[in-house]
Amino acid sequence: MKVWIIAGILLGNLIIQSSLFPFIEVYGIRPDSLMVLVISFALMAGNPTSAVIGLCGGLLQDILFGQNIGFYALQYMLVGYLVGLVYGKVFTGKVLVPVFFVGIATVFRGLFAFLWMYFAGVDVSLYWLFLRVILPEMIYTVIITPVIHYYMDKLYRHKFMNRRWHFD
Amino acid sequence: MVLLQFLRKHSVAIVVALSLLLLALAIFTSQPRGRMSFVEGLVGEVIFPVQKAIYKVASFIHGSIAEIKERRNLRENYEQLKERVEQLEKELLRMNELEKQNQRLKKLLDFAVEREELVVTGARVTGKDPGNWFNVFTIDKGKNQGVEVNMAVVTERGLVGRIMEVGPNWAKVRSIVDAQSSISGIVERTRDNGIVKGNNAFGAEDGTCRMIYLPLDSEVSKGDKVITSGLGDFLPKGIYIGEVIQVVRYKKDLYKTAVIKPGVDFQRLEEVLVVKARVDE
Numbered sequence: 001m002k003v004w005i006i007a008g009i010l011l012g013n014l015i016i017q018s019s020l021f022p023f024i025e026v027y028g029i030r031p032d033s034l035m036v037l038v039i040s041f042a043l044m045a046g047n048p049t050s051a052v053i054g055l056c057g058g059l060l061q062d063i064l065f066g067q068n069i070g071f072y073a074l075q076y077m078l079v080g081y082l083v084g085l086v087y088g089k090v091f092t093g094k095v096l097v098p099v100f101f102v103g104i105a106t107v108f109r110g111l112f113a114f115l116w117m118y119f120a121g122v123d124v125s126l127y128w129l130f131l132r133v134i135l136p137e138m139i140y141t142v143i144i145t146p147v148i149h150y151y152m153d154k155l156y157r158h159k160f161m162n163r164r165w166h167f168d
Numbered sequence: 169m170v171l172l173q174f175l176r177k178h179s180v181a182i183v184v185a186l187s188l189l190l191l192a193l194a195i196f197t198s199q200p201r202g203r204m205s206f207v208e209g210l211v212g213e214v215i216f217p218v219q220k221a222i223y224k225v226a227s228f229i230h231g232s233i234a235e236i237k238e239r240r241n242l243r244e245n246y247e248q249l250k251e252r253v254e255q256l257e258k259e260l261l262r263m264n265e266l267e268k269q270n271q272r273l274k275k276l277l278d279f280a281v282e283r284e285e286l287v288v289t290g291a292r293v294t295g296k297d298p299g300n301w302f303n304v305f306t307i308d309k310g311k312n313q314g315v316e317v318n319m320a321v322v323t324e325r326g327l328v329g330r331i332m333e334v335g336p337n338w339a340k341v342r343s344i345v346d347a348q349s350s351i352s353g354i355v356e357r358t359r360d361n362g363i364v365k366g367n368n369a370f371g372a373e374d375g376t377c378r379m380i381y382l383p384l385d386s387e388v389s390k391g392d393k394v395i396t397s398g399l400g401d402f403l404p405k406g407i408y409i410g411e412v413i414q415v416v417r418y419k420k421d422l423y424k425t426a427v428i429k430p431g432v433d434f435q436r437l438e439e440v441l442v443v444k445a446r447v448d449e
Binding site for chain 2: 014018021022063117
């Protein structure tokens with residue numbers, strides 16, 4: 001049951017991201033809602049749930065739009081796994097916690113993309129990339145984080161999701 | 169459960185192994201390939217109709233909001249528009265003149281092929297790459313409508329990009345502003361050949377391209393038009409790409425670089441045409 005709900009959320013997110021987000025983009029920058037979802041689940045459920053969510057969400061994105069299968073999947077899986085490690089160690093009630101991790105993870109993802117491009121021989125400057133893409137994306141994503149996190153938190157406390165489905 | 173215990177015990181090893189696997193997969197799939205894999209096609213077939221519907225609804229909402237804003241300034245607009253009509257009528261006369269001149273010039277320049285025969289199909293844009301990093305979008309026509317890899321995608325305002333992958337009823341297009349796109353172009357006035365590359369990972373997320381490998385003695389200047397050269401690749405000759413807005417020479421380079429503003433508005437792309445390079449193919 002819960003697995004299907006999460007799968008539905010990921011699928012819905014992908015559809016919204018690719019069809020609705022082009023209309024809210026600012027100077028070509030769109031927020032990364034998948035990142036918020038992965039972080040939310042990492043803080044609420046920990047591993048291996050969040051790593052699997054990151055992997056599946058990234059893989060979906062790869063398959064539909066990516067040019068390199070595994071590119072997004074790897075990034076989101078690592079984010080899900082690494083943030084999932086702090087599960088249970090931090091107090092997740094405060095909205096600043098997901099905001100903090102989303103910020104860090106967006107920069108991580110940006111650096112990953114930079115390295116990928118660098119080794120693919122694309123002519124990029126990290127400085128400009130940071131100013132024009134990574135930083136704006138971080139700000140925009142951080143802005144939408146509280147909204148998504150609030151609803152995910154509510155959903156997770158809902159009776160459907162009450163029983164932990166990943167172990168026992 | 170035993171499986172979950174195993175997973176938790178060796179989580180680091182599993183994550184590392186999966187990471188390496190995904191990295192290998194990403195590198196492997198970054199090599200150019202035409203056909204989509206079976207899974208890609210399947211997932212696309214499932215999501216695609218929903219996506220198309222939502223994109224339509226979103227376009228509609230977006231349009232409606234814009235319309236309401238428009239109505240507020242209706243009166244003002246009316247006066248402005250009246251003036252504008254007069255202007256445009258004058259413009260039209262001039263344009264007709266230019267049109268004729270253009271046709272003559274085209275013949276002169278020898279790239280006026282019958283474009284209509286080249287058109288394979290019209291298509292609607294159904295979705296864009298969710299990330300900020302690449303400029304790839306999907307269209308609603310595919311193999312079943314005769315679309316093939318490397319065909320050119322255009323609008324009436326110029327070249328949009330090139331078909332990257334083809335599914336049964338949909339296809340991925342890599343736009344010319346994508347950092348990984350490179351096409352062979354020619355400056356219309358000076359006949360200089362060069363390679364037009366996308367700028368979108370260059371730090372300049374402003375939807376421009378840059379044309380590199382222009383000879384040092386090239387007289388290319390601001391305002392020159394750039395068209396496809398038809399050399400080497402699969403694009404038809406003479407499709408408008410954009411206008412030169414700046415010419416620079418980086419110190420270490422042995423060539424000039426021109427910054428190009430594409431004719432196509434990549435922020436608002438709804439309908440496109442797919443064209444093939446030659447009629448006899």
